[in-house]
Amino acid sequence: MNQHALPGMVTAIWIAILLYMCTIVFFVVRGAMKTHSMSDFALGSMQFNPSFLGLSLAASMSSAATFIINPGFVAYYGLSGVLSMAVFLPIGTLVSLAILSKRFRKYGQTVNAKTIAQWMGIRYQSKGFALFFGFLSLLMMAFIVMICVGLTQVVSRSLNLPILPTLIGVVAFTFTYMMFGGANSMVYTNTVQAFLKIIVTVILLGSGYDHFAEGVHGFLNTLIAIDPQLAKPFNASSPLFRDFFEVVICQLIVGTAVVCQPHILTRSLLLKNDKDLNRFLTVAIIALALFFLVVFVGLYARILFPTLSLDGKSIPLDGVMSQFVVSRFPVYIAIVLVLGLISAGMATLEGLIQSLSTTFTSDIIKPLTGNTIIKDSTKAGGIVSELLMNRLVIVLMGLVAIFISYNQLLAPDLSVGIFAQNGVYAYFCGAFVPVLFGIFIKDCPRIAAIGASITAVVIHFSVYYGRLTAYMQNGTRNPGIAASIAIICSLVIGLILYYAFRNKTTITKA
Template sequence: MASNELIIATWILISLYAAVVLVLTIRAARRTGSMADYAVGSTHFSPVAVGLSLAASMTSAATFIINPGFIALYGLSGFLSLAVVLPAAAMLSLYVLTKRFRSQGQVVRALTMAQWMGSRYGSQGYAMFFAFLSLLLLTFIVLICVGLTTILSKSLNVAPLYVLIGIVVFVFGYMMFGGANAMVYTNTIQAVLMLVVSFVLLGSGYEHFSQGVQGFVAKLAAIDTNLVGWTNPQSLLFRDYFEVIFCQIVVGVAIVCQPHIITKSLILKEEQEVNRYLLTGMSAQVIFFFVVFVGLYARLQFPDLTLGGQALKMDEIMSTYVVARFPVYIGLVVVLGLIFAGLSTLEGLIQSLSTTITADILKPLFGNRLIRDEAGRGLIAEMVLNRLVIVLLGVAAVWLSYEQILAPNLSVGIFAQNGVYAYFSAAFVPVLVGIFAKHITLAVPVSASITAVVVHFSVYYGGLTPYTQGAVRNPGVASALAIVASVVVAWTVWLVVRKRQASRVLSQTPVL
C-alpha cells in the first residue's frame, strides 16, 4: 500500500502534468486544421524532438511496466530475449527501412500505413484490408491502459476501474484535438523524464552487486537456478534458443512495421534531418529497453513473488516494486516516468488508429454521404468524425482493459502480443517489397499478408506447435512462423508471376 505522502504527492504531480498537457493541446489544436495536420503535424519539429518521440513510442508501458514482470518470473532468459535480441533486430530494421519508407511516403503523400499500402500497390481494396487489420492494434492500447492503471492504482490506493476510466477520459480527450502536433511536444517531455527514470531504476538494485556480478547471479540462483540460465525450460516463453533468439530476431525485424513507429519519420520536413532523428531515437531506445533488467531486482525483493501473504500478479510486480522500494519523492518521479512510458505510445496509437478508421475505413465506405466535403455535402466534418471515433475507441479500451485486469491469461502482454504481432506479420513483406522493389505485382504483397494472418492465428489458436499449446501460448512463435511463411509464399508467387511474364514475352516475340 502506498503511504499517505506518496498519495498526496502523486495527486499534486498528476494535476500539474494535466495542466501542462492541456496548455500544449490547446496550442497544438490551433495548428490542427485538417486530417493531414492531425496525422503528421503542421509544425517544423527538431529531429532530436522527433527522435525522442520515436523512442518514447517504441518503448511503452510494455517495456517499463509489463515486461519486467516476465523477467522477474523467468530470469536472464527473458532479459536476453526482450532486452538484447529483439531490440537489436528492431533497431537494425528501423535504420534500414526508415529512409526508404520516408521517401516513398513523401512521394505518395500517405498519412497512414493503409494509405501507403494502397498508394504503393495501386489498390484501394488492399488499403481497406490493412485499415481493418489495424483494428488489431487496439490490443496494444489495452496493454498500456492496464499498465497505467496498475501503477496509478497502487500509487493512489484507488480502485482500478476508477483509475482506468480517468486515464481513458483524460488521454483520449486531449488526443481528440492535438494529434501529431500535441504528440511530439508531449512525447519529448515524456522521453526526457523516461531517461532520468531509467537510470534511477537501473541503479535501484546497486546493493545486490556488492559482491560483484557473480554475487548477483548467486543470489538469483539461490531462489531458482532457472533464473540464471540463458534459456529457462520451466518458463512459458523462453524455453529454448528457438524462442529466445530465432523468434525474437524475426519478430524484432518486423516489429518496426507498426504505423505509430514507421510513419514517425514523415513528421520530419527535411531529408537531412533523418540521420539525427535516428541517432537520437536509437540511443534512447537502448537505455529504455534495458529497464526490464529491473525485474531481477524485483525478484530479489520478492523471492516468492508474494506480498503480505498474497501472490503478486505478473502485471503488478513492477508497480509493487516501485512503491515498496523508493522513498516518497524519488518514488514519485519514478511513478511519473512509468506513466509517461505508457502515455507516449498510447498517444501514438490513438492518433494512428483513429486516423486510419476515419480516413481509410469510414471515408472510402461512406464518402460525402457521411463526411462533409468542400461543397458542403455530407452530415459531419471529417475532424469531428475523427473525434467521435476516438470516443468509441475509448469505450472499447475501458471494456477490454477491465477484463484483462480482472482475469489476464498470465499477462495482458500475451493478449496484446497476439493482436499486434499478427498485424506487423502481415505488414512486413508488403513494406519490405514496397520500399525496395520498383515494379511488383499486387499478388505478391496480398499473398504474403493473407498467409501471415492465416498462419499466425492458425498456429496460435490451433496449437500447431509445442510452443502454442496449453493455457498460455507464445505469440512470438506464431508470429515468427507467420513471417517466414509469408516470405516463402511471396517469393514463390513472385517467381511464378515472373515466369509467366517471361513466357508471355517469348510467345509474342516474332520468329525470324
C-alpha cells in the same frame, strides 16, 4: 513493506500527477491551435526539431510493455527474459528501424500517404488492399488495451484507488486531449515523456547496485538461491523463454518486423527535410537502446519479492513493477518513477490513438461511405467534417478500450502482454512483407504483396488458436512463436508469387 502506498506518498504523487496533467494540457492547447485538418492531425503542421522527433519516436516505441509489463516477465522467469527482451529483440528492432524508416519516408513522401493503409493502397494500386489494412489495424486495439491496463496498475497502486474508476480516468484524460492536438501536440508531449523516461531508467537501473557488491557472480548466486532457473539463459519452466529458438530466433524475427506498426514507420513522415533523417534516427536509436534495458529491473524486483508475494498475497505479473516502485523507494524518488512509468504508457498511447483514429476515419469509414457522411471540400454532401468524425472515432475507441481493459484486469491469461502481443504481432506480420517488397522491389506484382500479407495473418492465428507445433500445446501460448512462423511463411509465399508473376504484371513504382 506494504501492499498500499503510504498516505504521505499518495498526497505527493497526487500533486505530481496534477502538475504533469497541466503540462500535457499546455502542449495540447498549443498543438490544437495549429490543427485545422486531418492532414494537420496526422502529420502535423509545425516544423519539428529532428532530435525532438527522435525522442518522440523512442518514447512512443518504448511503451508500458517496456517499463511496466515486461519487467514482470523478467521477475517471474529471470535472465532468459532479459536476453530475449533487452538483447535480441532490440537488435532486430533497431537495425530494422534504421533501414526501413529511411526507405518508407522516401516512398511515403512520394505518394503523400498519412497512414500505412494508404501507403499500401497507393503503392500497390489497390483500394481493396488499403481497406484490408484499415480493418487489420483494428488488431492494434490490443496494444491500447495493454497500455491502459499497465497505466491503471501503476496509478491505482500509487494512489490506493479502485481499479475501474482509475481505468476510466486514465482513458478519459488521454483520449480527450488526443482528440484535439494530434501530431502537433504529440511530438512535444512525447519529448517531455522521453526526458522523464531517461531519468527513470537511470534511477531504476542504478537502484540495484548494491546487489553487485560481490560482482556479477554474487548477483547470479543471489538469483540461484531463489530459483536456479532464474540465472539460466533459457528457462524451461517458462511459457516464453524455453530455448534458443524462443529467446534468440523468434525475437530477432519479431524485432525486425515490429517496426511495421502505424505509429512507428509514419513518424519519419513528420520530418520536413531529408537531411534531418540521420539525426532523428540516431537520437531515437540511442534512447531506445537505453529504454530496452529497463526490463533488467525485473531481477531486482524478484530479489525484493523472492516468493512473488507480499503480506501473504501473490503479486500478479502485470503488477510487479508498480509494487516494486511503491515498496522500494522513498517518496521523492517514487514520485519521479511513477511519473516516468505513466509517461511510458502515455507516450505510446498517444501515438496509437493518433495513428489508429486516422486509419479508422480515413481508411475505413471514408472509403466505405463515400461523401454521404464525411464532407468533402470538393464535392457536395456529407454530414460532418473529417476532423470531427475522427474525434467521434476516438470517443468510440476509448469506450472499447475501457470495456476490454477491465476484463483483462480481472482475468488475464498470465499477463495482458500475451493478449496484446497476439493482436499486434498479427498486424505487423501482415504488414512486414508488403512494406519490405514495396520499398525494395521496383515492380513488385500486387499479388505477391497481397498473398504474403493474407498468408501471414492466417498462419499466425492458425498456429496460435490451433495450438500448432510442440511449443503451443500446453498452458499460456507464446505469440512470438506464431508470429515468427507466420513471417517466415509469408516471406516464402511472397517470393514465390513475386518470381511467378513479375514478368506478367507490373506496378508502377510509387
